[in-house]
Amino acid sequence: MVVSNEDVRELMVEIPEGHRHIRTRIVLMDGTEFTFQEATIANLVRAYITVKTHPVTNRISLKGGKLTNRKDGYAEWQLLEGSNA
Numbered sequence: 001m002v003v004s005n006e007d008v009r010e011l012m013v014e015i016p017e018g019h020r021h022i023r024t025r026i027v028l029m030d031g032t033e034f035t036f037q038e039a040t041i042a043n044l045v046r047a048y049i050t051v052k053t054h055p056v057t058n059r060i061s062l063k064g065g066k067l068t069n070r071k072d073g074y075a076e077w078q079l080l081e082g083s084n085a
Contacts, residue, residue: 003028043079 003026010027021038028034036044047060061082070076 039075040079 007028008026009029010025012025012027013022014025015022022041023038024036024041026034026036043062047062050060051057062079063082064077064079066076067074067078070078
């Protein structure tokens with residue numbers, strides 16, 4: 001699926017009442033909704049900035065996995081950098 005700007009009816013970024021973290025909701029013209037947690041968007045932005053600004057990197061892959069050894073406050077499931085090409 002490729003989503004263009006013309007496919008998006010609404011994009012909303014907010015901190016819902018009773019929460020501490022940002023949620024991003026995308027509503028497509030056909031009514032399909034996607035809601036992303038803050039960590040997911042942060043990883044997307046990190047990958048985007050890396051590819052957009054690095055002089056030779058034109059691809060980055062983040063792969064999900066459980067961490068057994070992690071910093072306090074970090075989730076067990078993380079998107080980590082895989083192979084770059």
